[in-house]
Amino acid sequence: MSSTPRKRAERKTPAERRTEIATAARSLALGEGLSAVTLRAVAARAGVTPALVAHYQPSMDALIAETFDAIVAVEIEEVGALVAERRTPPERLAILVGTLLDGSREDVTVVWVEAWALGRRNESLAASVRHRMDAWQSVIVGIIDDGVETGDFGPVDAAAAAWQLLGMIDGLNAQALVRWDGAGERDTLTTRSVEGLLGLRPGALAPHVVGGAG
């Protein structure tokens, strides 16, 4: 009547098993946070023994880093695809900000926040965090560069502005993790801030194009 009567796990290809464990770790991280990605928890979710999880990873630090990396990679890919659907830089920026601030990614935000904290004691994780932050920044730089070229945006330092915007988004999302009331005006106010950041006149960004229902 206690734990599930575990029969021996089917013998699988290393690649398969590796994937299963990675998947288990990811789902755990998204559901309970990165700090829940523990040897035994991952093993339980994957339906195998803790020893097996350890067998496939040099250390838990590495598995945690890998898990963070995978989750954020998907995030970037998804949002990147959404951005690519838009044609003009202002539209792209608006959809990016709107999507990242729509509050539908709390699970990923938790992973980010925990990664910042855990990264201070997990060098592999810290490296992944830096890597993925660079990746995010690159996406934004691409948009801003385009906009500067087309004249949609003012002549700003794209790299610096991208870091700035990324920081804003991260901070607002982290804040939303704690402050229930929530999204509210975040999108609107962020848009105004970005207008200031990029040297646009008020209202230049994010007209009806974005949330357009109909």
Place this chain on the structure above:
Amino acid sequence: MSSTPRKRAERKTPAERRTEIATAARSLALGEGLSAVTLRAVAARAGVTPALVAHYQPSMDALIAETFDAIVAVEIEEVGALVAERRTPPERLAILVGTLLDGSREDVTVVWVEAWALGRRNESLAASVRHRMDAWQSVIVGIIDDGVETGDFGPVDAAAAAWQLLGMIDGLNAQALVRWDGAGERDTLTTRSVEGLLGLRPGALAPHVVGGAG
């Protein structure tokens, strides 16, 4: 050759001891992060037994929450005092942003980030975090309200704008925790963003008044 030969700790007033333990916890948190505030670590730093630390606190969760609370209270007080030295709302806002982004408070930033993460499993801490975030927001609201009244700022929703600004600052600081290169343009770009946020024209905020050396 190993650990210090501990003689029995002097018997002190509960108030004194309580203060000592709180101080030890605070210095630990600022030096090593909130997650380093552990029963034994605090005891060691305070020069007492783990049992004594436990004796003065209902639980470690409570001590951690209290420690966070104390650290942030000081932060708010210090910056608040700095702000109060300035007379006009734009100056006040500029000094606030400039101070919080000058990179000289990494230790406190670590505490914030860890609090966001740990707060998900420590209800007392989560409550303190909400409380102190509200306090910070109030400070900013005060400045913005004044500015709106004097006409220095546009007719914005002070509460929402304050949350927005707070989120920006938190995010940029958290980012600086990971990204070595550092401060750079953060202050400048944030100022521009805030101008957009508050409906000012570019350059209206943060003239020479702020970093004015001389």
Place this chain on the structure above:
DNA sequence: GCAATTGTTGATCATTTGATCAATACGAAT
């Protein structure tokens, strides 16, 4: 079929953590 390879497990360690409790000893009150 048989042996070799290796995926998989159970058992077990060493650490670290928060917490409890009877016993000790210091300081104040009488």
Place this chain on the structure above:
DNA sequence: ATTCGTATTGATCAAATGATCAACAATTGC
């Protein structure tokens, strides 16, 4: 000086974590 309250301690628990390793068993290759 003796008593009493309590600050302080040492010992000890229980739980959780990462990690290791000899043994077992399924798949593969011959």
